[in-house]
Amino acid sequence: MRILHTSDWHIGRSFHGHQTLDALRGVLATLTEQVREHEVDVVVIAGDVFDSATPAAACYTLLTDVLRDLSATGAQIVVTSGNHDNAARLGFLAPLLRDGIHVITDPATVGTPVSLNDEHGPVHFYGIPYLEPIVVRSIWPGAALRTQEQAITHTMGLVEADRAERGGRSVVVSHCFAAGVEPSHGVEREIRQGSLDVVPLSAFDGPDYIALGHIHGRSRLAEHIRYSGAPLHYSFSEADKPRGSWLVDLDADGLANVEWLELPVPRPLVTLRGTLEELLTDAAHDAHVAAWVCAVLTDATPQPEPMRRLQQRFPYCATIQPDPQNRAADDGLSYRSRVQQTTSDPELIDTFLTLVREGEGATDDERELIADVVAGRTLAEVSA
Template identity: 70%
Template sequence: MRILHTSDWHIGRSFHGHATLDALRGVLDTLAAQVRENDVDVVIIAGDVFDSAAPAAACYTVLSDALRALSEAGTRIIVTTGNHDSAARLGFQSGLLRDGIHVVTDPLSAGTPITIDDEHGPVHFYGIPFLEPALVRHLWPEAELRSQHATIAHVMGLVRADHAGRGGRSVAIAHCFAAGVEATPGVEREIRQGSLDVVPLGAFEGPDYVALGHIHGRQQLSERVRYAGAPLHYSFGEADKPRGSWLVDLDSAGLASVAWLDLPVPRRLKTLRGTLDELLNDARFTEHEDAWVCAQYTDPTPQLDPMRRLQARFGYCATVMHTPEGVRGPDGLTYSRRVRAARNDVELVDAFLTHVRDGEGASEREIGVLRDVIEERSLVEASA
């Protein structure tokens, strides 16, 4: 049996205020083409299908079109919820879906598989919807479920017990933060990374393959436990992480092989660093003019209207950060001491600039302007 493991579509998420639906639609079309080209039997979508619990109408259209395209490519589909999804909204149309599309939203169904046969016999797919301990512990009062670890471990125990009575091969699907993964700062923020919410790798013992969701970059925790990551880049922290899915082959004995299938990147992401003048004019940045750009300008002081100026060169400049280099540290002088030490008006203004600009006083050009202004004022006052 050939399985394609994807996750974290986040339909409806914006990228620094820019819509991503069209880009995602194109990537998912490629995913459907890959399913057809590789004769995939089952597609797994391991949670965070939508980006919010109340997606806009256009998001449902993207999902429906993607599921239809996958189904028409000749595959079965198993979808589970993630922490972004509303189980009710993701599952409300499950009864209307065509044959071969399974949406798993009920926690109590986690120990009951969706069974799909191939030439070697049955493969049992155990879909585990996102389990928030506080919301599901009443379903299993016999267990003490105070963390993601305890909750996943309990449900995986149910999976192993059910599978022991069925035999054959098995695949588990879950959405959580597993121990040993490298998270992207600021991205996988909704499931805490503290000791209570990290699920040890040992909790996933048993199945021939474990398809995980939540982490946006592909990661391999063991030969049979993996994250596929998101199909789009949703932050600059993900820029160096490839986009794609895992192509998993099961033979009669279990896991036979796993290969990576790349997905296209609609627009590259690039973080550029330099002074504002360098970013606006240096030829070394020319190749990035059509990329999504995070501009970090290093001038000692904030510059006037940097976003508008940068977007004149980089049409897809999405964010601007002031990250100065070589800023002087505090010299221990208070503002009042600087003012008392000033011997004239130029030094008085220089004292003010030094105070408000983290130790950087007036430049030679600024001092020249100050002298001209003060001299002109003196002449006016003298002639009055």
């Protein structure tokens, strides 16, 4: 059986205020073609289908179109909900979907698999939707469920009990933070990285393959335990992480092969560092004019209208991060002490500018203008 493992579509997420629906539609169209080209039997989507619990209508349209196109390839589809999804909304129409599309959002069903057959017999797909401990306690009142680890361990116990009865090969689909993932892989903020919410890999012992979601960069935690990551870049911290999915082959004995399938990046992401003037004039940045740009400005003081000016050169400049360098050393004097030491109005103004500009006083041109204003000269007199 051939399985395509994807996750974290986050339909409806914006990128620094820019909509991503069209870009995601194009990427998922490529994914659908890969499913057809590689004759995939089952597409697994491991949670965070939507980015919001209340998606806009256009998000539902995109999901409907993609699921229809994937189904048209002949592949079965197994979908679970993530922490961004509203499980009830995502699963509401599950019973009415066409044959071959299985949406698993009810934690109470985790011990009952979707069983699909190939020439070697059944493969059991156990979907584990995102488990909020405070919510699932009512489902299993006798279990201690205060953490993600406890919730996943409990549900995997149910899976293992069912596997022992059914036999055969199995795949688990789960949305959680598993031990061994580096923070740089794009960890979502909603599930903490502290020890209470990290799930040990030992919890996933048994099944032939564990398809995980929640981390936005691909990650191989063990040969049979992997994150596919998101199909789009949703933050600049993910810029160096490839986008794609895992192509998983099961033979009669279990896991046989895992291959990475690359997805296209609609618009590359780049972080540029320097003063505003350097970013606006350095020819080395010409190659990034069409990229999403994060501008790290090293000017010692804030510059006027930096985003407007940057977008004149980089139309897709999305965000600015100030990182001032070469500031004047702090002499330890309070502003009051500085004022008391001034001997003229121009010097007083320069002292104020030094304060608000965090160490940089008036420029030479500004000093000339200040002197003219203090002297009472009009603009016409200065121009003459």
